[in-house]
Amino acid sequence: MLTLVYGGELYSPNYLGKKDVLITQDKIQDISDNINVQSDALQKIDATDKYVVPGFLDGHVHITGGGGEGGFSTRTPEINFSDLTTAGITTVIGCLGTDGTTRSMKDLIAKARSLTEEGLTAYILSGSYRVPITTLTGDVQDDIVLIPEVLGVGEIAVSDHRAFLPTLSELKKLAAEVRVGSMLSGKKGVINVHMGDGKRLFKDINQLIDETEIPAFHFVVTHGNRTGEIFEEGLEFIKKGGFLDLTTSTVKKFLESGEVKCSKALRYFHENELSFDNITFSSDGQGSLPNFDENGNYLGLKVGGVSSLFREVKEAVLDEKVPFEKALSVITKNPAKAFGLENKGEIDKGKAGDLVLLDNNSLEIDTVISKGKVLIKDKQLLVKGTFE
Incomplete structure (x- = not known):
């Protein structure tokens, strides 16, 4: 499973500028100005006008x-x-x-x-x-x-x-x-x-x-x-x-x-x-x-x-x-x-594929990705709990 989050302003939480983030399985594989990946398994998330922050x-x-x-x-x-x-x-x-x-x-x-x-x-x-x-x-x-x-x-x-x-x-x-x-x-x-x-x-x-x-x-x-x-x-x-x-x-x-x-x-x-x-x-x-x-x-x-x-x-x-x-x-x-969770709390290569996308004006939560899986997208809940 590959997830590409592109076009957003990245806060790691330190500001890193406009970057793309590639998540492979449940980890961040790459962070770059322009990531170009071709794969049938790739899902793309447009983060234009969004802040991309750690989960x-x-x-x-x-x-x-x-x-x-x-x-x-x-x-x-x-x-x-x-x-x-x-x-x-x-x-x-x-x-x-x-x-x-x-x-x-x-x-x-x-x-x-x-x-x-x-x-x-x-x-x-x-x-x-x-x-x-x-x-x-x-x-x-x-x-x-x-x-x-x-x-x-x-x-x-x-x-x-x-x-x-x-x-x-x-x-x-x-x-x-x-x-x-x-x-x-x-x-x-x-x-x-x-x-x-x-x-x-x-x-x-x-x-x-x-x-x-x-x-x-x-x-x-x-x-x-x-x-x-x-x-x-x-x-x-x-x-x-x-x-x-x-x-x-x-x-x-x-x-x-x-x-x-x-x-x-x-x-x-x-x-x-x-x-x-x-x-x-x-x-x-x-x-x-x-x-x-x-x-x-x-x-x-x-x-x-x-x-x-x-x-x-x-x-x-x-x-x-x-x-x-x-x-x-x-x-x-x-x-x-x-709490000593070294793979959490920051956006960096090798760390957990946990991201939140925020509207860059209102700071409202738009998209939530946990371990590479998109749980919320465009403010729509995609995944619910077993008995919800």
Whole structure:
């Protein structure tokens, strides 16, 4: 199977000018000013007046659903294949959340494999909010070494009224298991931390990094924009080499109570000439956005949407005047680096044939190609999930 995308302006996410891209099977074979290929198996996609960008990577999606903080009826549903593709997402990382009881690791790995069979690339993280964490094999290190889809652990909750109050010693042991497991498996090894707005904030994570030999680059701290205080501490955290992940799904109350809107956070980085390298966006898709009162009593919830991922990038560009290639990096190159996915997040020879075509004025998603297969073309959904 050969796919030629021609006539578009290429962002790798760095701007490369007007280029053609040739995909063979599931990988990029060539990038050139004018590719001339003759084959009966060739399909051509005209990218004139389009931006050609890498497929988006969402590093935090509750692919089997989440929630449950208000009882069984508040368990959010699992994600549909086309929810991801219409949002431009070609690579997704699934995780559990608050509920590690009625949501299982077996369900998580099965859902990830189904999304991969249907045409995306899906990985998972072992565990949930709970420490000690729930695994597939019974051992953190074994999960990372023996199961290809497992990239690390998460979403481990700290500084939150729903956290299982992990001790510093437990966190150190967990980080060490991830570190060794990553070395044995050739993976990067990720410790995805849910940062709540409690009193301790980054204290335990910073102390762990300062007191051990565990490199900070293993840590991806999510919900880094939930409050201004978290965001400010997160700016110091990335100086250590960790990754600060900003959540794009939100509700009005979060914004009114001090949450930093993702698009405005990027403007802050741009205006202050800060490096974008260790900043990522994720959607928290299908996760619950619960509302609690000041005493921790449940009041209600909404459901996070993966469509928010690119929406915040688009707003950063169109409304906040952040350079396109900088904004694009937080859902392409940066999360690929954060999770150690070397063949993802950039348009380059030998990398995955994952592309998104955007209208160059409105930045609306026009075409989505995943592993060389066209899933959406001219805004028309060509491939649906098995039961959609």
